Amino acid sequence: MINSVRNTVLAIINKNNYGYISPGDFNLFAKQAQLDIFDEYFIRYNQQINEENARISGTGYADIKKGYEEVIDTFSITSFLTQKTGNVYYLPSQSTTGSDYYLLNKVLCFSDGNLKGEAEKVSHSKITMLNSSLLTSPSTIFPAYTQEADEITIFPNTFNGINDVQAQYIRYPLDPKWTYVTLYGGEPLFDQTQNDYQDFELPIDDANNLVAKILQYAGISIREADVFQFGQIEEQDQNRNNI
């Protein structure tokens, strides 16, 4: 998809000889645009839930929320967390689980390989009182965790083994990279066989949105207000269609 998006962007920008975007710049704009759209999925998902509660949303093919869930779930990862010390574990990251997390959705606690319970996130303002409470202190079947910097602390502290804590999280999309081979005296030629090639991870129907977003960044970059405004209008049209 990345090549067709780039070709579309270049075709629009090159009209009237507005300017040219280098592959390096395109990759930067593409990354930014993808992150923007990825972020919007969660906001739209929430809007869709509100619409369902207001009974202005349908089921079957009209089930918009299902589509959003499917896209978000393509970024879902389930992985054991790396233990730091005792009941403290590192949050998912490039160095521990292989990917940075956008949203920590679920933390599961195991003991001797058996699932004991799902840990609930508790704020720091509550955890001290919670631990002191007779009725609600975290237990093996109702564990809890707090988050601090890049770590989480599991309660009760009996969960302290290497494979005692597993997380299901939504990772960030990988940075898109349009790779190429340079030809003599000519334009760079798209080459997806290179090791660092990375296509967009968003679904194909987001191509229009990606073009609109990239055009806005490119418009600012080449100081062409028309390009920026065109991208903006295109995006608004897309969003209106999605509602």
Next chain:
Amino acid sequence: MTYINQRKYYTNDGVSPTNANWGSYQYVSLEDVVRNFELMYAGNHELINNQNRYQILFHAKRGIQELNYDAFKEIKALELTVYDDLRFILPSDYVNWVKLYLLKDNVLRELTENIQVQSAVSYIQSTTDTFAYDTDGTATEVESLLDSERKDGSLKSIYLNDDIDGATDPNVLYIDNDLYNYKIGARYGLNTETANINPTFTIDKKAGVINFDSTMANQQCVLQYISDGMENGDDSKISVNKLFEEYIYAYIRYAILNSKFGVQEYIVNRARKDKQALLRNAKIRLSNIHPSRLLMNLRGENKWLK
């Protein structure tokens, strides 16, 4: 999570204790209650959303506690020996007592609660306002005369007289002596509600003990009591009778809606009525009123009374 098969039910697959699953089908665990509530009654499209699980857990446990106090009829029993100190330490999960028995001569004798004070604290005292104090300025305690007399048996009872009925001389007409000194149970003004020859007791809730009179020394005592169902804090053992399962969900729903900001009053009222109706239904179910049993009771309606 699946239902256990019959081998597991009867034998626990040979794992000790092998009777761990007997009768378990009557109950639903706290874990199931909280999980089912989160699945069915809390979420984006439900009345309750954005609720911390520990709040659901709290209300679930509170609901189970309330049920244990009366509706459940889950009465525990503990038998202990009462020694010379005439005390019975309340069980660790004790909330309230139901009945207390003396087990003697192969017979369970129900004991009567003594409404008089049976135990008191006393200070070392020389005049009305002169007490002995320790280094912290606290008055020094000493065993009270009431306690020592109760323990050595010299404390008189208001319920029965002291002399043994068998010692009454049938040939001597000594009405005053017979009536006032012997345990013949006919004293004028006797409190018949509480008069019996068995030991009496009082419960010192703060001290966590049951105090008896001296006739209870070295006897076997059986206490029937109720707990709050919290199983000494072991969440995995807390359960609720299935007859009350729907009530517990309704109770949690009501408790959360009632304390949540911005919930319309008619929704809170609906939840409250729902909860109360389900409690009534569950109590009726648990009371086991069967037509056949009622018939047996009615057979006594034409009985001749003397």
